[in-house]
Amino acid sequence: MASFPDTGSPPTPLAKGLFRAQVAANEPLCTGHAELILRFDAFPPAWPGQFLQIQCTDPDGPVWRGGALIRRPFSIGGLRRGPRGVEIDILYRVMGVGTGWMSRLKPGEPVSVLGPLGRPFEPPPPGSLACLVGGGIGLPPLIWLAGELAEAGVQVLAFCGARTAELLPLRRDPAVPVRGAEPSAAWPALARWGVAAIVATDDGSLGARGRLPDVLADWLAARAADAPPVAIYTCGPEPMMQAVAGICRRRGLPCQVCLERMMACGMGTCQSCVVPVHDPAAEDGWRYRLCCTDGPVFPAEHVIWE
Ligand SMILES: Cc1cc2nc3c(=O)[nH]c(=O)nc-3n(C[C@H](O)[C@H](O)[C@H](O)COP(=O)(O)OP(=O)(O)OC[C@H]3O[C@@H](n4cnc5c(N)ncnc54)[C@H](O)[C@@H]3O)c2cc1C
Numbered sequence: 001m002a003s004f005p006d007t008g009s010p011p012t013p014l015a016k017g018l019f020r021a022q023v024a025a026n027e028p029l030c031t032g033h034a035e036l037i038l039r040f041d042a043f044p045p046a047w048p049g050q051f052l053q054i055q056c057t058d059p060d061g062p063v064w065r066g067g068a069l070i071r072r073p074f075s076i077g078g079l080r081r082g083p084r085g086v087e088i089d090i091l092y093r094v095m096g097v098g099t100g101w102m103s104r105l106k107p108g109e110p111v112s113v114l115g116p117l118g119r120p121f122e123p124p125p126p127g128s129l130a131c132l133v134g135g136g137i138g139l140p141p142l143i144w145l146a147g148e149l150a151e152a153g154v155q156v157l158a159f160c161g162a163r164t165a166e167l168l169p170l171r172r173d174p175a176v177p178v179r180g181a182e183p184s185a186a187w188p189a190l191a192r193w194g195v196a197a198i199v200a201t202d203d204g205s206l207g208a209r210g211r212l213p214d215v216l217a218d219w220l221a222a223r224a225a226d227a228p229p230v231a232i233y234t235c236g237p238e239p240m241m242q243a244v245a246g247i248c249r250r251r252g253l254p255c256q257v258c259l260e261r262m263m264a265c266g267m268g269t270c271q272s273c274v275v276p277v278h279d280p281a282a283e284d285g286w287r288y289r290l291c292c293t294d295g296p297v298f299p300a301e302h303v304i305w306e
């Protein structure tokens, strides 16, 4: 099995720590979404699919002032190592008190970060085309995965969906056309790795009109019988991931899903993030696993969708 180029195969258990980062940039991406770039002096090896627990208050101030009491989980959306340290991208949607606090961060301000946390994606079987299927703010872990897989020589195609063009958290190169359900290189975050994306919006305002799982199903149905095998990675709204998992089950395709749960600790202590999974060894054929330490990435066929 291929490994990710930056850091090789993940050891067990994965190293993690508590870090003080500095805001390098915090810029709007699209309506209600922004990209936060955090700079670290040093950061342990990390893999796509892993996440950070960000303290959404001033690390030097009282925790109750203008932020969230409990850390908030965010996928690592990109990671670069260089002579000036390590930069990590967080793409976020403003939802409430914690992300509201993040939206007010200015370059140079300190942020307390716990990570990297969770079980990452596994590389695909050799010779596969990796299809990354991301809906809305589920895209960040797949953007980093696209880069790491492409660097490792894996062929990658992205499928990106949003309710409407204004809610797609990807910057667009206006000089590159986007035509229906055709792959396009109009998205620099992916195109810089040579990865094209098929975009779908529910209202047809950009790319294909319709639900992303339907666009994926049509694309799979149109492929030649002798085309390379496909491995699917998905992250986004749970109904979307469930639909993608169903398509993969019917077609016998490997599929990894990156799940979201409300998380308090992010480290297996509070039990707030349970995911029901099939377990033939258990009395009732299922049991709970923890999204934060057993996941957030799970093989799709293990998950019991609620
Ligand atoms: C592993 C993981 C990775 C994530 N990666 C990202 C990411 O890359 N970018 C991003 O924008 N968001 C991501 N999230 C979701 C993010 O953690 C929540 O949006 C965030 O915690 C909201 O905090 P808040 O204080 O702004 O909102 P709150 O004030 O806490 O809540 C506002 C609303 O959001 C809902 N909400 C809060 N947390 C979650 C959650 N975890 N799942 C679903 N609904 C929630 C609440 O029910 C409420 O309706 C991720 C979550 C997990 C578990």
Ligand code: FES
Residues within 6 Å of the ligand: 262, 263, 264, 265, 266, 267, 268, 269, 270, 271, 272, 273, 290, 291, 292, 293
């Ligand atoms: S978030 Fe505490 S156990 Fe998972």
